[in-house]
Amino acid sequence: MNWKRIPKEKSIQPQSGNYKDWKPLIAEEGFHQCVYCSISESSFGGIRNFHVEHYKPKSLSCFSHLENDFTNLFYACPVCNSFKSDDWPCEPDPDLNTTCYPNPSIVDYSHIFTIEHTTGLINGVNVAAKYVLYKLYLNRPQLIINRREHILKMRYEELIQKTTLQVNELINSSDNDEKKILLREFFDAINNIHSVFLSKDETVPYTAEQIKK
Numbered sequence: 517m518n519w520k521r522i523p524k525e526k527s528i529q530p531q532s533g534n535y536k537d538w539k540p541l542i543a544e545e546g547f548h549q550c551v552y553c554s555i556s557e558s559s560f561g562g563i564r565n566f567h568v569e570h571y572k573p574k575s576l577s578c579f580s581h582l583e584n585d586f587t588n589l590f591y592a593c594p595v596c597n598s599f600k601s602d603d604w605p606c607e608p609d610p611d612l613n614t615t616c617y618p619n620p621s622i623v624d625y626s627h628i629f630t631i632e633h634t635t636g637l638i639n640g641v642n643v644a645a646k647y648v649l650y651k652l653y654l655n656r657p658q659l660i661i662n663r664r665e666h667i668l669k670m671r672y673e674e675l676i677q678k679t680t681l682q683v684n685e686l687i688n689s690s691d692n693d694e695k696k697i698l699l700r701e702f703f704d705a706i707n708n709i710h711s712v713f714l715s716k717d718e719t720v721p722y723t724a725e726q727i728k729k
Contacts, residue, residue: 518666519554519629520547522590524621529586535568538586540724542568546591548720551620552652553596553659560593562721567592571619573602590620599652612644629654636664669713676710 522545530538543566548557550566557563569592572579582588592600600617608616608623618628628645629638637655640646649655687699 518549518556519625520549521622521624522546522551522620524587527586534584535570535589538589539563539566539568542586542589542591543724549591550593550596551590552592552600552625552648553654554625555593555659555662556718558716558719558721559662563724564722564727565594567594567597569597569600571617573604575602576604579604587621595656596652596654603651605647608644612642614643615647616644617648618644631663631667633667636660636662636667638663672710672713676706 524545527545530541535542540563543557543563548563549555550560551569557566560566569590570579570582571588571590572582574580574583579588604617605615608614608618612618612623612628618625625645628641629649630641631638637660638649640649683699683703687696687703690696690699
């Protein structure tokens with residue numbers, strides 16, 4: 517899938533406000549997708565439907581001092597955030613062989629999960645990944661469909677690249693003007709579909725400021 521490590525080493529702690537005010541910053545830093553399941557804003561209704569996730573739960577007294585620590589804040593969909601809630605089994609070990617939540621600023625989650633390309637199901641490669649998979653129900657139906665769509669999109673991109681040259685050759689070699697026009701219209705339509713398809717997961721539905729209008 518499209519998990520990405522969140523580069524907290526580049527984060528700058530805001531000097532005013534609290535974690536609720538920083539949601540747009542956290543969304544941008546988090547690539548506008550859930551840190552745990554990687555579903556994008558565009559597939560889940562935008563920033564209004566996403567949560568600011570406290571990696572180390574603020575509701576636990578030992579972590580209450582981290583409530584507004586920017587390095588402890590991540591962007592998560594409401595489903596993953598609700599499943600995780602205040603769960604914190606233990607600190608992650610370097611080998612991730614305990615039941616824990618790998619720190620998304622240190623671990624790229626794409627390295628701890630494998631995807632079955634025919635089914636869209638994911639599997640964990642270590643104890644921590646298997647725990648996160650189970651606890652956050654990362655094989656829920658919507659995510660499986662989302663992953664299968666992502667796999668098909670990559671396949672679609674491969675086919676587009678392979679056929680582009682061939683279609684152009686057909687257009688240039690044809691002596692029939694009507695066939696040339698038809699091929700060009702078909703090719704343009706495919707490219708338009710392709711560009712829209714590619715932009716779907718990259719388009720932010722709306723900003724936090726626009727919600728307030």
